[in-house]
Amino acid sequence: MSFATNDYAVNMNGESRTEVSLSSRMIRIGILSAACLLGLSLGTAAQPRWVKDMVDLAQTVKVDKDATVVVLSSSKEVKIGSDGHSIAKIRRAVKVLSPAGSEKAILSELTSPTRKIKNIEGWLVRENGTVEDMKKDWIGEMDATYRAGYYDDNRSLVASFPGVESGDVVAFEYKVVETDALLGRNQRFVLQFVEPTIRSEFTVEIPGGWALFQTGRHSDETQRIRTKNGYTWLTDRLDYQPIEPFMPQASDILRWIEVSAYDPTSSREDQFADWGAVATWTHDLQQPSNAVDEQTVSAARQLCEGLTDPVEQMTAIAQYVRDKIRYVAVELGAGRFEPRQPHTTQQNGYGDCKDKTALMRAMLKAVDIPSEAVLANTRRPIDPDFPCPLQFNHVIIGIPISDYFECGEWPTACIDGWLYYDPTDDRFDLGHISSQLRGTFVLRTSEKDSSVLCLPELSPTDYERLNFANIELSPDGSILARVRTTYYGLLAAETAFGWKSRAISEWTKDQIKRFARAMQDPRITEIRREVADDSVWVSFVLEGRNMVSESGGRSLLKADIFHADQTNSLVGKRRVHPVSFGKPRLEQTIIAWQLPPDWRAGTPPSPITDSCEIASISSQIEVREGEISFLSRVEYLGGELEDSAYKTAKAFTGKVRAAESTRVFLTKGDH
């Protein structure tokens, strides 16, 4: 499902349009080059007053040395009409500070059949004061992410000046006309990019009597001014936002505002005064036709033949829709929001999240199991105080199950008597929800029982790995290890899916790469992979060389073969962003070393233990006659540490690194 929003995906910096790939850059450069090759003369042109002001401002700004551009001004003035259509006037000016910045001076705006970019004007003001106008030859449209299997009617309009250099100021002014009422009433604006921003301004004008909801990131730190028919949000002097290791995702850090306008007096279904209105609108849109067609009914009954337990019926249908309907998105016209008829999806054997959910619902209905469409977002958090369907980018299914079994049986996918399932995610069986969705808000669109709710949080034990190895060390430093890794919870399902979808030779190559960080010439044989009820495991024999190094005549054994300096450490004195170690997870490692006869281990290193609010580590070595045990446990709890706790986080990563590089002194028999 693609609820394509406006400004978040489109900006002059391209920062938040993550799907802009190298190929898009190549095409942009191609357009730029083609324009240059035309050998067009660059005449001197007049610049409007606001651009002149920006050029003057550019003389005085001082910003972080790592910044590649400074956004001098970024403004969007949008007028929403009573028909929901909108016209936005956008102005942006940046000063390029370095070669990489020239790419950020390229204009990129989403276009679609309902979203048109008009009256584009642009000015390139050289450091020596020369001004060049934007030429039509320097403007093009493209779809850089096009691929078979994902069909939509969006493109990016790209406009760029050739030969932009450090010191130049690039400014654009244009209009965005949106004629889809749903998209027109919803407006989004990124006030701050990674790059420093001197001034950002977002003005929304709505028809008299209308109201609006507001959401955003750091919006409470943004000045809001009431205007005659709307609001203006203003920011001044926002600093450069460096890319740092272990930082939260960009949408959590940058500053943006999103508004959803509505007419409280309107009886139209797509006016969203509360979540109830959103649920009703979505419910009607996502509802497959009331009379489920004979073909779907027949297929469902055939699948459930002989199954009397509703849970078994649900499972059979879920597996069918997950496995037999491949993911192909046709997001054209109404297909952006509406699912296709279930029998069409079934005939095609493909569909997107909406189609798969609608088919699964129709099949459940055929065996008298009720269900509802549930809106979710796989990329960014939902604001439960902002009732707007455009917050979501995905559809899953909700099934009321209190008549059949207790929620406690499937605790990670059940809440308040409803079971949630994502038939688009190939990895999981009924009863599991992906880590991307766990802990996020979703909207259940039941006609009678709609609500915004939070799916069960992910806990470290839902994503657990246990490494075990029994290793015989030879006097020449080579090893023969019997290794077994067990995966639990979601990680088990993900791992099993990975095994199913990749050749074992590819898996072996990856393991060789992994162990090559810890030893010479790793060789893997006797691979066995098993899927159990709540876990999956793989065992194999691992051989390798050079596990013992020497320092000052003393032999050092590398104790942990699973982690050879894998953990990135935090470095540097400054920290701007909170620290995030990612989703909750748990990894335990147990290694039993058997030394060659007459070899002894020296005094073991001190145990390593450390913890902070979002993670903990404990690692220790035990030594007995001819044997060494290495035990470690690293647990990440999710969440963030504020930048003020940076020193704690940095010390923690240092401890993890120390644990990963633990060495044990060995004494050979003749010493």
Added chain:
Amino acid sequence: MKSSPRVAGLLALALVLTFQSVVAKTFKNPFKWEEVTSSDWAVGQDSAKRIFDAAMLFEKVSADDEEMVEDKCYRTVYRRIRILNERGRNRANVSVPFVHPEQRVIGLVARAIHPDGTVIDLQEEHIFEKEIVITREFKYKQTSFSIPGVTDDCIIEYMISIRIPYAHNRWPIQKDIPLLDFEYQWLVGQGVSRRDLDYYRSHPGRSLPGPNYLWFNSQSKQKVDKLPSNEDTREVRFSTSDVPPFEEEPYGLPSGHLRDKLICFYGATRKPALYWGSWASSNERRAAGFCEKSDVMKEVVAGFGELDSDSTKINTAYDWILDNITNTTHAGLYDEKDVKKEKRLTPKRHSSVDEMIERGYGSRDDIHLLFWAMLHEMNIEAKIAYAMERTHDLFVYKAKYWQFSHSAVMVLDSSGAQTFYTPGIGCTPASHVPWYLEGVQALTCAYSEYFVTIPFSSPEVHRSMRSGVFEFTEDYEVTGRIANRRWGQFAQATRADLFERPPEDHHETMVERIEIDYGTVELDSVAVDGLDRLDRPVTLTFSASFPSAAPVGDQWLLKPLEYFTTSKNPFVQPSREGDMMFQHAHQRTEAAEFAVPAGWVVDAVPSDTVFVNQVGLCAVQFSFSGDKLMVQRSFTLDRPYWPVVAYEAVRELYQARQDQADLMVILTKRSD
């Protein structure tokens, strides 16, 4: 559509007929699906043949150039794919292959076949067209389709026919899944396309091109099933089978060279020696013609005075060109503005060296012609040479079409020794060529043997010497000041990165490069020196902070080589299939001095280690005195090209470097 097998036949037939009326009728020739056989269904997962998700049972290509004189050529591809699992189903999402920007899809049919005989056909609603690039001058429309009814155990097949304005016959045979059978039918065009007609009218002596073909790197048994004969002069048929999927290996030869492909082209019918000989002669004539009007050039050369040796003369001419001729090879790409701003000109083609000198600019090839003419004027024997850069593809002698991307100037001394010069390629010092031209075959003009090999340079030419002084901070970081001197290609790469960039831009550009070398690091104040003199090394100086493991109890284990350039061995797999090609031979020397942190003493340092084999050398030395710990590493790669038989030796060298980076120095807490 899915139906019972009994009615499937009728329904499928009806659908096929309906669909044919919509789409298939536009094929140039009537199409017919081939029968699906039991051997098609018998294909299953097979690790020996690398069949896992799917296998292409066959690909049949028809290249029809019969209407070439009308600027109409047709390419029809018919593929049948056995789907073996869920991942394989994605093969049913297909984009029409890109052959030519002006291509038009004229026929498209596709279907899925289930083991029970059910057939599900592609309908128009499953075909998607989108203009994915729109500029003022150009639009490109991509056609894609998603075949319906695909299961994880079925066969899909499709036939696509496109019309292109002129013959294009470079066909990649090797795919990313195994191809079991390949057939290619070439219906040879007679005559010349409208596009080429003018050329042949204006070159009456030039014989008309004839059909040629080449198989490249065929890993399987290839066959030419039919050649044109007196009875049938218009058809050629090729076939091959069991083509494995293409897999890229680290540091392999260019994939464009390695992939199996078939090239059918219209070119000379002469033997390659005659063909290349004629190019060599015509190039020489062209060069001589370009230098005919050369009074100004002669004046310039006369101004060099009485230089004492050939090498001085060569270097003087080289420097004169760099100082006086603006290189406009990439004008319009990124330096057009400078040319315009400074000289107010638009790059034009020159008719003579004098015109070029008067205008003050020239393309790479123009500059090489000028350099060659100046040497000629000074009675120094030199030849223009043409070569293909080895990043994309490698030269093939039998391929009788122009394959070269670059020119160079070959200078011969009295003993016949060859030295290559490329003043027209930015940032290249005299008597050097960029690494991507080293080791490749070059076509020379009127030389006794038309081809010479541009030699690889030795590791001593490409040196990097890095030295740093480091100390540990209280929160377990290592900070230091590092100086790095670079020679040869190392220096050239830095110059190319910073070409015409003002000093304020150097920091950002070099930070990216240094981070590639070092991994997790925080950098400050990168300075660059020595950019202006091509014959001198470039020096980078910068401050850096690295993470370090924390001490554990009374012990602190340090890996000093972690603070050198990254040492990960890229060759971890036990074997490989293809030869290895690095950019260039090189020598890296890195030295670091660490201040032992207060309260700690060096307890033990590893012994010095040296690894040397036919591929190169890697050596590490440790020493300490008082509160200073010193570490030095030398690494040499003797040659950039290694045949696959040397894999074990290459792997050992890089493994030794990785192992050395793991060596540990033991610090203990000072007892007092």
